[in-house]
Amino acid sequence: MTISRRELLRSGAVLGAGLTLAPRWAWAVDTATDRAAAVGNYPQVASLVDRYATQGKLSGLVATAGWGEAPMEVIARGAGTKGDAHPIGPDSLFRIYSMTKPVTGMAAMILVGEGRLGLDQPLADIIPAFARMQVLVSPDAPVDHVRPATTAITIRHLLTHTSGLGYTIIQKGPIKEAYEKAGIVPGQVSRVPVPGLFFGKAAPNLAEFAERLAGLPLVYEPGTRWSYSVSLDLLGRVIEIVAGMPFDTFLRQRIFGPAGMTSTSFTVPANQAARLTTNYGLLGDVAVPLDPARTSVYLDKPAFPFGGAGLVSSPRDYDRFLMMLANGGRLGRTRVMDEAAVRLGTSNLLPPAAVVEDRFVKSGGFGAGGRVGLGQDAGTFGWAGAAGTVGFVNTRIGLRAGLYTQYMPADALPVQDEFRAAMLADVLARMKRAA
CATH class of the missing domain: 3.40.710.10 (DD-peptidase/beta-lactamase superfamily)
Incomplete structure (x- = not known):
């Protein structure tokens, strides 16, 4: 917003x-x-x-x-x-x-300032599962209608919502369903499912969240488009790997x-x-x-x-x-x-x-x-x-x-x-x- x-x-x-x-x-x-x-x-x-x-x-x-x-x-x-x-x-x-997003963003900038994380460093350097990503041929295409990504996701992309990742509050169709099934959800709202605000059960931890996300196709080619996404959630996993301690x-x-x-x-x-x-x-x-x-x-x-x-x-x-x-x-x-x-x-x-x-x-x-x-x-x-x-x-x-x-x-x-x-x-x- x-x-x-x-x-x-x-x-x-x-x-x-x-x-x-x-x-x-x-x-x-x-x-x-x-x-x-x-x-x-x-x-x-x-x-x-x-x-x-x-x-x-x-x-x-x-x-x-x-x-x-x-x-x-x-x-x-x-x-x-x-x-x-x-x-x-x-x-x-x-x-x-x-x-929460600016807080997470500044946490990453602390590591950038200390030279422990690079702004244009490939995400795959930290989480290898993101090394060979696939991209949907169109945002609403079936999840098996993909092509290889030609650009590597970087930390800059995660910070600025230009990574090509999706968001269940934004995406529609097959990729939204795939995200929800994998527990790639934006957070919690209530103890009971609320129509329009309930997106499924979340992955059990940040490590699993990241691995499941890496197995799903991107919505856009990295670096080409600003699109609201789960990139700041993923950045939490990056931070805890680089810092050697839980994100929180x-x-x-x-x-x-x-x-x-x-x-x-x-x-x-x-x-x-x-x-x-x-x-x-x-x-x-x-x-x-x-x-x-x-x-x-x-x-x-x-x-x-x-x-x-x-x-x-x-x-x-x-x-x-x-x-x-x-x-x-x-x-x-x-x-x-x-x-x-x-x-x-x-x-x-x-x-x-x-x-x-x-x-x-x-x-x-x-x-x-x-x-x-x-x-x-x-x-x-x-x-x-x-x-x-x-x-x-x-x-x-x-x-x-x-x-x-x-x-x-x-x-x-x-x-x-x-x-x-x-x-x-x-x-x-x-x-x-x-x-």
Whole structure:
């Protein structure tokens, strides 16, 4: 899903001034006074949050914003579960789904920065089963109607969805059925099969996931087309092979621990279950619980850590990830990532010949698991989630922002696009007042 719009940085000169404005703004988040200040600073965002919270379709929303190393400001309304008296807030837990992808992408960039992984290194160097891939003669062809691939899949391809791999949420026909039968699925949604959101039982572990995937044909020739895929899930297997430790352990040791992200994981601990929000399915004007907080599938360990869609996080935690990117890999005195690796990962890594027709990426680029802004939109990086969340950063000016709520499908409401537009309007208005 897209993360920014071209007008987010319509005027680079105006938004660039934000670097000098940040010290004048209030940043604390833990008192009623501070929340009132945040509403005053971001009136359009506050109006958006209020409108959706009072309409009744969404149980609650949390919006965050921040600049540089200053703490985030928070606007929160509603509850994590309908009828719950406990208000939603910056420490509530949300299924961030595809906002996991930039985290996995940056984990790979850590290894690239250390020289342990090459951006244009063939995937087969690490997982030999991908050495001789076959490609479907057309995306909807039978799985035995194939030809040999002429290009090797590289790490760059995995990071940018140009590997030619498929996705059951995108593909149709025989290849979709083959993926589901092999357990090449995008992650978990509920304990019960939900029509349109259930894609079969996942492979038992990342190693098996990778081996089964290598045995299926590609949808496209590697490097030729941007097509949303399971490539970031596969990258989790690459990371654990190169790092010599389980993928989730690598994330804890190299990103979550150093960044102070204490509430981000693939499983919600039982003693933190009260913080988890409920995920709803929207059927017209009716919101039906898909994954109730108290009995959530995320209370159990998943088949494997899904690097493409498996994380649960809090607005406060994800803001620290965004802050780390905005600061070139550093949080305070702690360096989480090499600055050059961050700059590379948040730049356009698309192969020059790749065709980009998807509306979420068209007119932009793609970096390590997230959309990259180009031209007047330069500096933006991030992605959104299938349950209504969105998070992005502008590394050029230090802006970071996020919206957190839980409903599916995400395109049932225009929340994500409206949040980006509201944030843009508020940022420009604040800068105009301060100029």
